[in-house]
Amino acid sequence: xxxxxxxxxxxxxxxxxxxxxxxxxxxxxxxxxxxxxxxxxxxxxxxxxxxxxxxxxxxxxxxxxxxxxxxxxxxxxxxxxxxxxxxxxxxxxxxxxxxxxxxxxxxxxxxxxxxxxxxxxxxxxxxxxxxxxxxxxxxxxxxxxxxxxxxxxxxxxxxxxxxx
Amino acid sequence: xxxxxxxxxxxxxxxxxxxxxxxxxxxxxxxxxxxxxxxxxxxxxxxxxxxxxxxxxxxxxxxxxxxxxxxxxxxxxxxxxxxxxxxxxxxxxxxxxxxxxxxxxxxxxxxxxxxxxxxxxxxxxxxxxxxxxxxxxxxxxxxxxxxxxxxxxxxxxxxxxxxxxxxxxxxxxxxxxxxxxxxxxxxxxxxxxxxxxxxxxxxxxxxxxxx
Numbered sequence: 001x002x003x004x005x006x007x008x009x010x011x012x013x014x015x016x017x018x019x020x021x022x023x024x025x026x027x028x029x030x031x032x033x034x035x036x037x038x039x040x041x042x043x044x045x046x047x048x049x050x051x052x053x054x055x056x057x058x059x060x061x062x063x064x065x066x067x068x069x070x071x072x073x074x075x076x077x078x079x080x081x082x083x084x085x086x087x088x089x090x091x092x093x094x095x096x097x098x099x100x101x102x103x104x105x106x107x108x109x110x111x112x113x114x115x116x117x118x119x120x121x122x123x124x125x126x127x128x129x130x131x132x133x134x135x136x137x138x139x140x141x142x143x144x145x146x147x148x149x150x151x152x153x154x155x156x157x158x159x160x161x162x163x164x
Numbered sequence: 165x166x167x168x169x170x171x172x173x174x175x176x177x178x179x180x181x182x183x184x185x186x187x188x189x190x191x192x193x194x195x196x197x198x199x200x201x202x203x204x205x206x207x208x209x210x211x212x213x214x215x216x217x218x219x220x221x222x223x224x225x226x227x228x229x230x231x232x233x234x235x236x237x238x239x240x241x242x243x244x245x246x247x248x249x250x251x252x253x254x255x256x257x258x259x260x261x262x263x264x265x266x267x268x269x270x271x272x273x274x275x276x277x278x279x280x281x282x283x284x285x286x287x288x289x290x291x292x293x294x295x296x297x298x299x300x301x302x303x304x305x306x307x308x309x310x311x312x313x314x315x316x317x318x319x320x321x322x323x324x325x326x327x328x329x330x331x332x333x334x335x336x337x338x339x340x341x342x343x344x345x346x347x348x349x350x351x352x353x354x355x356x357x358x359x360x361x362x363x364x365x366x367x368x369x370x371x372x373x374x375x
Binding site: 069073076077078105107108113142144145146147148149150151152 | 230237258259260261262263264265266291292293309312313338339340358359360361
């Protein structure tokens with residue numbers, strides 16, 4: 001009898017898991033489009049607590065797209081910026097951004113843009129309190145291809161910081 | 165034995181309920197997704213008649229342009245309906261969009277060229293920042309940025325704000341610039357996603373004018 005109850009419970013739990021999986025699959029179908037920029041790594045860094053330490057944050061831009069550099073040539077363009085919310089146990093002291101590369105749109109050779117393409121690295125200097133912290137930083141950017149632009153986006157940049 | 169049968173029957177009943185719930189859930193989501201896609205009306209790319217680059221074809225083509233009433237930079241309400249009898253180019257653009265800055269001078273020239281034939285451009289700023297209605301500081305910042313762009317580019321045609329509110333009706337407005345060419349009867353006769361060329365835009369204006 002006990003065995004049958006266990007079997008029945010196992011079937012019920014298994015079905016519940018299948019049902020839950022089906023629901024989450026449905027949700028992912030209706031989720032928003034993937035962002036033009038993806039955070040790659042690191043997932044975890046170890047730093048001396050209380051002292052500024054440098055972290056190289058790697059990002060990848062979707063093929064055929066570009067984003068404005070941190071210092072675009074025109075003031076109407078949205079610069080790429082990295083930030084860590086105030087009040088966290090990990091503080092952003094400053095960030096060093098790569099220089100942008102020049103891009104000319106085929107249809108208008110007179111317009112020259114300062115952009116990032118492919119993979120790029122931001123060197124963030126951060127100060128961490130002692131202990132383990134999950135940093136939920138952000139990257140704000142605005143992406144285009146040669147003929148059209150997507151609205152500005154902010155993506156999460158999550159990594160663990162161990163302050164020793 | 166009787167008890168065993170009871171347990172097995174209970175398991176089968178529970179199994180059936182779960183299976184039904186799972187199927188019903190999947191079916192509902194499938195239908196919801198189909199409805200969403202139909203509403204969003206993303207559009208397709210199709211080769212042009214001359215065999216050139218692929219052209220954006222909006223599902224709105226051949227249908228009445230969705231009605232709207234938006235404010236201009238002076239706070240005046242402007243409706244699409246008030247342009248009935250004219251050919252209208254509805255140009256969704258954004259202050260942060262470099263291709264839009266290249267396209268706008270073409271639109272100004274074409275507007276001035278064809279205005280006498282009953283043609284007008286409506287520039288609709290679509291900043292993509294999804295501001296809440298009560299975000300006064302955000303709207304003030306948007307208005308200031310848009311006004312600065314309008315002034316710098318000497319835009320003579322009406323510029324309206326909050327194009328984001330038309331996103332659903334106009335097929336998502338996922339990228340800027342996006343334009344719709346509306347004929348004198350209010351029907352969308354052509355559309356354009358992204359920067360093409362002045363000649364391409366002119367051809368679509370002539371179509372909207374019925375020339």
